[in-house]
Amino acid sequence: MQQPLHNLAFESASIMAQGQIHQPVLVREVLTFLAPERGGIFVDCTVGAGGHAGAILAASDQVQVIGVDRDKTALAVARERLGHYGQRFRAIHGHFKELSRILEALGVTTVDGILADLGVSSLQLEDPRRGFSFQREGPLDMRMDQGQELTAADLVNTLPEAELADILYRYGEERAARRIARAIVKARQKRPIETTTELAEIVRRVVGRRGRIHPATRTFQALRIAVNEELQDLETLVTVAIDWLKPGGRLVIISFHSLEDRLVKQAFRRHAGRCQCFPPWPSPAEARCPRCGAEHRVDILTPKPVRPSQAEVATNPRARSARLRACQKRTPTVREND
Numbered sequence: 001m002q003q004p005l006h007n008l009a010f011e012s013a014s015i016m017a018q019g020q021i022h023q024p025v026l027v028r029e030v031l032t033f034l035a036p037e038r039g040g041i042f043v044d045c046t047v048g049a050g051g052h053a054g055a056i057l058a059a060s061d062q063v064q065v066i067g068v069d070r071d072k073t074a075l076a077v078a079r080e081r082l083g084h085y086g087q088r089f090r091a092i093h094g095h096f097k098e099l100s101r102i103l104e105a106l107g108v109t110t111v112d113g114i115l116a117d118l119g120v121s122s123l124q125l126e127d128p129r130r131g132f133s134f135q136r137e138g139p140l141d142m143r144m145d146q147g148q149e150l151t152a153a154d155l156v157n158t159l160p161e162a163e164l165a166d167i168l169y170r171y172g173e174e175r176a177a178r179r180i181a182r183a184i185v186k187a188r189q190k191r192p193i194e195t196t197t198e199l200a201e202i203v204r205r206v207v208g209r210r211g212r213i214h215p216a217t218r219t220f221q222a223l224r225i226a227v228n229e230e231l232q233d234l235e236t237l238v239t240v241a242i243d244w245l246k247p248g249g250r251l252v253i254i255s256f257h258s259l260e261d262r263l264v265k266q267a268f269r270r271h272a273g274r275c276q277c278f279p280p281w282p283s284p285a286e287a288r289c290p291r292c293g294a295e296h297r298v299d300i301l302t303p304k305p306v307r308p309s310q311a312e313v314a315t316n317p318r319a320r321s322a323r324l325r326a327c328q329k330r331t332p333t334v335r336e337n338d
């Protein structure tokens, strides 16, 4: 159900008062790659609470930021935090796969840099009503966009056992996926599973305690990815983002688990012209491979993903699994322009 806007404004003020603001990761590295001190238009496709967007805006008074998020509560927080930048900051509700529609509607033709900081924010994780965390009792919701219909409770209570196991295995890399799915189906035969803590307890009983991470971590990650279809549109994001960059413009993506990072790495390689076929297309640097679509549109700036320093992880444990990749749009050569 959609929340009225006045509730969102109230909520954002109370979130800020409680100091639950999301601490952005790898800020220095994001600024190094995006180089906003040059000025220009930057898009933050996952603006969240506006931490990265604020750092980009602060780099130069010649910078504008378009902040996109599918979560209206996060957008309200970003608007409140960055409102003092006036027209230089615009907050738009939407999914990053709609980037073209969003930029066209704003009359933008090209942009200087694009950032996507994937995954959930602390605002979402720490609000028990959103149902993202197994550590806080709340409804099994997990929707990033509160206007979406499908919730985690729908998946948990209606999916066939095999499909549930498949989600836990694929998106959570959970080795006990089948046993957990069986336990979920058994429990829901008595009554629907409605809360985060109920589900966490079912998983804990199956898996037991393993090491430092909570036994329900992988199950919750898998359900969150499935509810929000987090992996489906990453490839589209990379392609569309590169379309909108000016020559010399940069794309920076921060991911938080290996499934996301692998998709970003492969998409970057394809757009860097690295043919993935066997045998490879004879001259992928000159043209588009007709089979895998490899075409040399960007240069990769990060041969290996950039990881946070130990000092950053010590102050912000959420940064632990962050991996940043960046690429730069090529300037077409004269021949390519012909």
Ligand SMILES: C[S@@+](CC[C@H](N)C(=O)[O-])C[C@H]1O[C@@H](n2cnc3c(N)ncnc32)[C@H](O)[C@@H]1O
Pocket (backbone or CB within 6 Å): 022, 023, 024, 025, 045, 046, 047, 048, 049, 050, 051, 052, 053, 068, 069, 070, 071, 074, 094, 095, 096, 097, 117, 118, 119, 120, 121, 144, 233
């Ligand atoms: C890790 S947080 C970003 C935090 C932000 N960089 C900051 O400094 O506050 C990720 C945000 O991306 C949003 N998000 C995730 N997938 C999205 C998508 N496909 N389109 C738009 N926003 C998305 C989430 O709602 C969340 O607010």
